[in-house]
Amino acid sequence: MGAVSYESVFKKGSVSDYPLTIRSLDGKLTDVLYNASVYKDDKGNVLGVTGVARDNTRVKRETEEVASTSKEMEAFSGSASHDLRAPLRVIDGFAQMLMEDYADKLDDKGKEIVTNIRASSTQMRKLIDDLLTFSRLGQQEIKKEYVAMGVLAKEVFDELRRAVPDRQIECNIQEMPDARADLATIRLVWVNIFSNAIKYTGLKEKAVIEVGSKTEGDKITYYVKDNGVGFDMKFVNKLFNVFQRLHSVEEFEGTGVGLANIKRTVERHGGTAWAEGKVGEGATFYFTLPKV
Amino acid sequence: METPAAKHILLVDDDPTTRRLFGSLLARAGFEVLYAKDGNEGREMAKRLKPDLILLDYNMPVMDGMEAADRLKTDPDPAIANIPVILLTSEDLSIEAQAGIKAMGVAAYMQKGVSNEEFIEQVKKNIDMSPKPAAAA
Numbered sequence: 001m002g003a004v005s006y007e008s009v010f011k012k013g014s015v016s017d018y019p020l021t022i023r024s025l026d027g028k029l030t031d032v033l034y035n036a037s038v039y040k041d042d043k044g045n046v047l048g049v050t051g052v053a054r055d056n057t058r059v060k061r062e063t064e065e066v067a068s069t070s071k072e073m074e075a076f077s078g079s080a081s082h083d084l085r086a087p088l089r090v091i092d093g094f095a096q097m098l099m100e101d102y103a104d105k106l107d108d109k110g111k112e113i114v115t116n117i118r119a120s121s122t123q124m125r126k127l128i129d130d131l132l133t134f135s136r137l138g139q140q141e142i143k144k145e146y147v148a149m150g151v152l153a154k155e156v157f158d159e160l161r162r163a164v165p166d167r168q169i170e171c172n173i174q175e176m177p178d179a180r181a182d183l184a185t186i187r188l189v190w191v192n193i194f195s196n197a198i199k200y201t202g203l204k205e206k207a208v209i210e211v212g213s214k215t216e217g218d219k220i221t222y223y224v225k226d227n228g229v230g231f232d233m234k235f236v237n238k239l240f241n242v243f244q245r246l247h248s249v250e251e252f253e254g255t256g257v258g259l260a261n262i263k264r265t266v267e268r269h270g271g272t273a274w275a276e277g278k279v280g281e282g283a284t285f286y287f288t289l290p291k292v
Numbered sequence: 293m294e295t296p297a298a299k300h301i302l303l304v305d306d307d308p309t310t311r312r313l314f315g316s317l318l319a320r321a322g323f324e325v326l327y328a329k330d331g332n333e334g335r336e337m338a339k340r341l342k343p344d345l346i347l348l349d350y351n352m353p354v355m356d357g358m359e360a361a362d363r364l365k366t367d368p369d370p371a372i373a374n375i376p377v378i379l380l381t382s383e384d385l386s387i388e389a390q391a392g393i394k395a396m397g398v399a400a401y402m403q404k405g406v407s408n409e410e411f412i413e414q415v416k417k418n419i420d421m422s423p424k425p426a427a428a429a
Contacts, residue, residue, distance in 0.1 A: 090309045
């Protein structure tokens with residue numbers, strides 16, 4: 001290996017970042033990147049070679065670590081998540097049977113206990129499903145195409161709206177520029193953003209949701225503003241972390257993965273996501289995508 | 293009056309807790325349940341006992357659901373090939389996979405995460421509940 005790189009220095013005049021493994025006198029092996037060039041006299045005769053070997057150990061190790069983490073995440077996305085979900089399905093299935101078949105033998109306290117068992121196992125199933133989505137979002141390839149954001153946003157909102165027919169919700173979606181994005185994952189961003197807007201305005205008699213965009217330089221910023229329960233800006237940094245929630249499951253159901261999904265997807269597209277909120281007045285969620 | 297003989301259902305799944313849940317649900321609904329833990333055992337039991345419906349788990353060691361389904365559906369004995377088969381999956385199937393199992397003759401598929409009620413409903417939808425004619429003399 002060393003001889004080959006040495007020869008190519010003479011042939012091409014230089015070599016850069018050539019990966020080598022060198023052995024020191026005490027036998028220790030080190031991964032390096034070899035950079036070298038020839039030096040010549042006034043007449044252009046090659047006099048010799050100057051070379052520098054840069055220690056590449058840390059970079060090589062970190063690259064391998066990332067690759068192995070990727071593989072672990074892939075394993076989770078695959079069979080592990082099913083192995084985690086199956087027993088929870090069984091717990092819920094039997095708990096339901098207990099409630100139904102032994103209703104006359106269970107007093108109120110007994111029924112409450114079984115209800116708690118079902119609630120916890122259902123929560124855990126949701127967590128695993130969301131975590132699976134989250135890990136997949138980091139794995140799958142992004143396929144970019146032109147996405148009519150206004151049309152997509154309306155489609156997603158209408159779909160979610162149908163699930164809550166009794167609620168009063170006013171949603172204004174302004175005209176928005178197209179984006180170049182992976183349709184499936186950007187759709188999920190809208191699903192998560194609208195789900196939150198609808199959910200956290202649940203206590204208001206009339207929910208008002210505004211959707212729009214702003215083009216600044218080489219970025220398009222899309223936003224969704226709601227008049228819901230809002231949040232304290234003190235905790236804005238926690239908002240987008242996985243499993244972080246600012247409200248309890250009793251106040252608002254959820255697993256705390258929705259915003260993390262948004263952030264991960266948007267960042268994979270080269271954009272950013274952030275939020276602003278005021279307790280009791282509402283919140284606005286922003287995400288940017290590079291201009292088409 | 294004679295009570296009609298209970299329908300037999302063969303449940304093939306490598307996970308014991310899943311077998312327990314689905315087995316209990318089926319028994320509760322009045323079915324007789326037979327158990328196998330992989331495709332090989334399942335196919336062998338199907339040929340021997342000729343159940344009225346077969347539930348096959350998609351992912352199993354030794355022989356998985358797809359291969360077992362294929363072998364059952366292409367069995368030369370029509371009594372075997374005609375037994376309705378339902379595939380049990382962990383996730384929803386792609387359009388291609390759905391077309392594939394349909395072409396194979398699989399009656400239906402359902403995700404293992406469906407509710408207790410839906411599970412029994414799917415089984416009842418695909419099983420022939422009419423009493424079997426007496427064996428030919």
